[in-house]
Amino acid sequence: PVPSSLLHIEKTWTDDQGNEIDGPSDEVVTVFVEQADGTAAADGGDAWTPYKENIELNAKNKWSADVVVPAGPEGHRYRIGEINTPAGWHVKDYSYTRSSADTDAGGTDSISATTSRENVIAGFSSPISQEKHEGTFAVTNSPLLYTLQVTKADADSGAALGGAKFVLHKDGGDDTSYDPAVDQSATDAEAQVDEQGVVRFTGLTLGTYWLEETYVPAGYQMAARPYRVVFSDGAPAVQVADASGAYGQPADLNPVPGEEDAYALSFADQKAALDLPSLGFPGGSILLYVLGAACVAGAAGLFARRKA
Numbered sequence: 001p002v003p004s005s006l007l008h009i010e011k012t013w014t015d016d017q018g019n020e021i022d023g024p025s026d027e028v029v030t031v032f033v034e035q036a037d038g039t040a041a042a043d044g045g046d047a048w049t050p051y052k053e054n055i056e057l058n059a060k061n062k063w064s065a066d067v068v069v070p071a072g073p074e075g076h077r078y079r080i081g082e083i084n085t086p087a088g089w090h091v092k093d094y095s096y097t098r099s100s101a102d103t104d105a106g107g108t109d110s111i112s113a114t115t116s117r118e119n120v121i122a123g124f125s126s127p128i129s130q131e132k133h134e135g136t137f138a139v140t141n142s143p144l145l146y147t148l149q150v151t152k153a154d155a156d157s158g159a160a161l162g163g164a165k166f167v168l169h170k171d172g173g174d175d176t177s178y179d180p181a182v183d184q185s186a187t188d189a190e191a192q193v194d195e196q197g198v199v200r201f202t203g204l205t206l207g208t209y210w211l212e213e214t215y216v217p218a219g220y221q222m223a224a225r226p227y228r229v230v231f232s233d234g235a236p237a238v239q240v241a242d243a244s245g246a247y248g249q250p251a252d253l254n255p256v257p258g259e260e261d262a263y264a265l266s267f268a269d270q271k272a273a274l275d276l277p278s279l280g281f282p283g284g285s286i287l288l289y290v291l292g293a294a295c296v297a298g299a300a301g302l303f304a305r306r307k308a
Contacts, residue, residue: 004068007033008136009055009080011063014092016143016203023141025059027086031139033067036077051078080137087233088206092142146204146231147262150211152197155268160197165190165215168201169226171208176247178210178226190214206231211238211265219271227251227265236263 013023034048041047057063152161167190173182193199210226228239228247238251256262
């Protein structure tokens with residue numbers, strides 16, 4: 001008989017702290033198994049062909065499956081990969097473990113893992129050259145968490161502008177309009193921009209958020225409406241409201257260099273011509289103040305001329 005080996009494939013799920021959890025009960029994850037066919041691909045690497053049909057893993061089969069594959073005497077190489085990653089999750093880790101018998105027999109394995117946002121994740125390969133041995137391929141998924149980095153700078157000098165404050169609200173309504181009654185929460189904390197002009201919001205899951213500016217340094221104009229920030233399986237996006245309050249105008253949201261799933265929103269603020277709040281007058285009354293001062297000055301001049 002042809003020698004065989006057993007590939008045990010299992011999927012595990014962890015929370016954002018790395019603790020193992022049950023995983024989503026209503027999801028089905030498809031995994032492919034491929035075998036090196038002994039020829040070279042166009043790029044010089046191994047050419048791979050599907051080995052049997054794709055495998056579906058779910059809560060009913062406890063996220064695991066066994067595949068019996070040929071083994072020895074010349075060695076066979078296999079790899080697995082996750083085809084569809086559920087929304088809100090990403091592949092955190094691949095691992096491969098040989099049985100103790102395989103290790104004692106001097107078998108070798110090579111692991112090369114690469115990930116992609118195109119819903120196809122190239123797995124790793126493991127030569128199995130001994131007879132009747134087992135190996136376990138494990139794929140670990142964890143929640144996909146985003147970071148929003150907000151940067152403030154003076155528009156004229158480019159200097160970092162610290163001191164501003166923001167609150168980030170998770171949308172609780174229709175995702176398209178901001179309603180304080182449903183989108184604000186008692187747990188929403190105000191965050192202050194540091195001396196480098198940066199404030200960060202971490203651990204954000206998929207969904208719509210409202211970035212509300214609650215305080216600006218003296219002399220600068222505060223944003224009239226919150227910014228709409230959307231994190232999705234596609235590219236995250238930011239929108240600003242027009243004069244009528246409708247959202248749709250995009251704003252630049254760029255990846256933070258060297259960080260995965262972190263995005264930066266930058267503001268270049270200009271100083272207002274007059275800092276109305278610092279003068280102690282409500283908006284709209286400054287013009288009356290200036291006109292009143294001019295009238296007083298004119299009356300004083302006329303009085304001085306009559307006295308002369």
